[in-house]
Amino acid sequence: MNLRWLLVVVVTVLVWSGIAPKDRFTWFLEVAPVLIALPLLLATRRRFPFTPLAYALMAVHAVILMVGGHYTYAEMPLFNWLRDVLDLSRNHYDRLGHIAQGFVPAIVAREILLQRSPLRPGKWLFFLVASVCLAISACYELIEWWVAVASGDEAVAFLATQGDVWDTQWDMFLALLGALSSLLMLSRWHDRQLLELNPGLGLERP
16 A cells, blocks of 8 residues: 555645635644644654554544544534435434544554554453553543633534533444454454564464
8 A cells, every 4th residue: 555645645635624614723623633643653654664554544534534624523514414314313423533533543552552562462452452442532532621611612513512411422432332343353454464564573474
């Protein structure tokens, strides 16, 4: 996979998302993880390269964040259409975002732990990666709370609760489901790519 093409896609969507977003403050809050992570990934590309799978997943997650930033999560047009066609109670784009918030970090955390710790594939790695993803989701909810307290009504679009009093719990639960799904579906593929990236890692070939 050509990482330059992934970079081109991410930067192109970033530029598009920043052109006349629905709410500039919400846009900045939603794309802030991309604005922080992208320079870090570029700066550490040679010192700590990730697998193509991890880079591809991070690019997909970045696009989800940037699209949500452009429209706001409660008003993404495609999911508005799905809401109306399927007679849903809300726009579910934020649900997709929180599934990705577990699905993608699971592979990233797994890769960091396998390359920088004594952990090997197994129950402890599975448990710790899932715990890390749940912790990331909980921290994100805390950030949403702090932003809401600090900015008041300006944070309504960022919170994207859409009137659901259980929105925070749903967000963390979906992130956990995303992490578990990622580990169950992608671990063997991930191990193969890790062995190609670092044959001396000591992993058994799947």
